[in-house]
Amino acid sequence: MTTSTQGNASQKEKALPAVLVLEDGRVFHGRSYGAVGETFGEAVFSTGMTGYQETLTDPSYHRQVVVMTAPHVGNTGVNDEDPESKRIWVAGYVVRDPARVPSNWRSRRSLDEELRGQGVVGISGIDTRALTRHLRERGAMRVGIFSGNALPDAGTMLAEVRQAPEMKGANLSAEVATKETYVVPAIGAKKFTVAAVDLGIKGMTPHRMAERGIEVHVLPATATAEDVYAVNPDGVFFSNGPGDPATADGPVALMQEVLSRRTPLFGICFGNQILGRALGFGTYKLKYGHRGINQPVQDRTTGKVEVTAHNHGFAVDAPLDEVSQTPYGRAEVSHVCLNDNVVEGLQLLDQPAFSVQYHPEAAAGPHDAAYLFDRFVSLMEGQRA
Numbered sequence: 001m002t003t004s005t006q007g008n009a010s011q012k013e014k015a016l017p018a019v020l021v022l023e024d025g026r027v028f029h030g031r032s033y034g035a036v037g038e039t040f041g042e043a044v045f046s047t048g049m050t051g052y053q054e055t056l057t058d059p060s061y062h063r064q065v066v067v068m069t070a071p072h073v074g075n076t077g078v079n080d081e082d083p084e085s086k087r088i089w090v091a092g093y094v095v096r097d098p099a100r101v102p103s104n105w106r107s108r109r110s111l112d113e114e115l116r117g118q119g120v121v122g123i124s125g126i127d128t129r130a131l132t133r134h135l136r137e138r139g140a141m142r143v144g145i146f147s148g149n150a151l152p153d154a155g156t157m158l159a160e161v162r163q164a165p166e167m168k169g170a171n172l173s174a175e176v177a178t179k180e181t182y183v184v185p186a187i188g189a190k191k192f193t194v195a196a197v198d199l200g201i202k203g204m205t206p207h208r209m210a211e212r213g214i215e216v217h218v219l220p221a222t223a224t225a226e227d228v229y230a231v232n233p234d235g236v237f238f239s240n241g242p243g244d245p246a247t248a249d250g251p252v253a254l255m256q257e258v259l260s261r262r263t264p265l266f267g268i269c270f271g272n273q274i275l276g277r278a279l280g281f282g283t284y285k286l287k288y289g290h291r292g293i294n295q296p297v298q299d300r301t302t303g304k305v306e307v308t309a310h311n312h313g314f315a316v317d318a319p320l321d322e323v324s325q326t327p328y329g330r331a332e333v334s335h336v337c338l339n340d341n342v343v344e345g346l347q348l349l350d351q352p353a354f355s356v357q358y359h360p361e362a363a364a365g366p367h368d369a370a371y372l373f374d375r376f377v378s379l380m381e382g383q384r385a
């Protein structure tokens, strides 16, 4: 690769050395990608081969350093249509072989430029397959990326990584959620009003509801039952979001209030974990989680298998093969991951409430699970009938 003749600042920055240091002491040497500096987070891998803009801007990735298993990243550049929120949330980005020349009719700038513009430190040119296998065998762990000409010594880097906060016990929703309520209008005739509690919501989620005639009031993570019922909702939605669901006591209490009023309820991802807790189940940290757009899930209510988008590091601990008695009536596991039998959905049998651990909004990802938004609409219709 010769970059010297082109000689602009970005090309020079790319050539700077960079090091990725895992908390268990494993080290990878590469080149800086995006901003130059240092960053820390939880190392996780995503198996999505497309959709890097959606991944980078998903608030659920707050405080995580994302390793892309797809070797070529950045090929289609960065456009202004695909972000799922107003900024990049990942704490760091790890790619093997970034595109040097992006090409797409929608592309406005390169991914490298975008990462630099938003101050996101990344690393390229490392063996992401070896790193992914390491994380798969040892589990997700803390990591640091250090880039520049004057790097700290190895012992200092490792000590800094080991001082970074862990994901277990992290309470992060309020750091990413909206501070002010906003409304996403229904597309076409308005049929329903939904109060959506923003724990780190992705932009496509209210859009999927709006497409179905729902006016969505997106409320801050700290919303109270009074705030929720002030919009006179036909249904209440709990979004995806970063951090450990074991810390989400406020949203759990709010959801219990919604359940006791029997308002139709739908939760996605963090929202599924909160429903689990609201029903009295525990949550636990998966060894390395599910991230990507090709995860097989079975809907046990129909037997159908869907290929789905995921981004979760925690899961609900609920019995797979029995109906549970909860303070809100009977509940069961409605969806399960076919790779590892992790709980991927919950539903109540005596009142209109359900949730899934994965991403039916499909940004990015296959649209197999779009029916879940229709199920939410049916619950709201049922309540009116």
Ligand SMILES: NC(=O)CC[C@H](N)C(=O)O
Binding pocket: 060, 239, 240, 241, 242, 243, 244, 245, 268, 269, 270, 271, 311, 312, 313, 314, 315
């Ligand atoms: N996308 C999400 O909502 C993630 C939920 C939670 N933070 C987890 O990692 O499991």
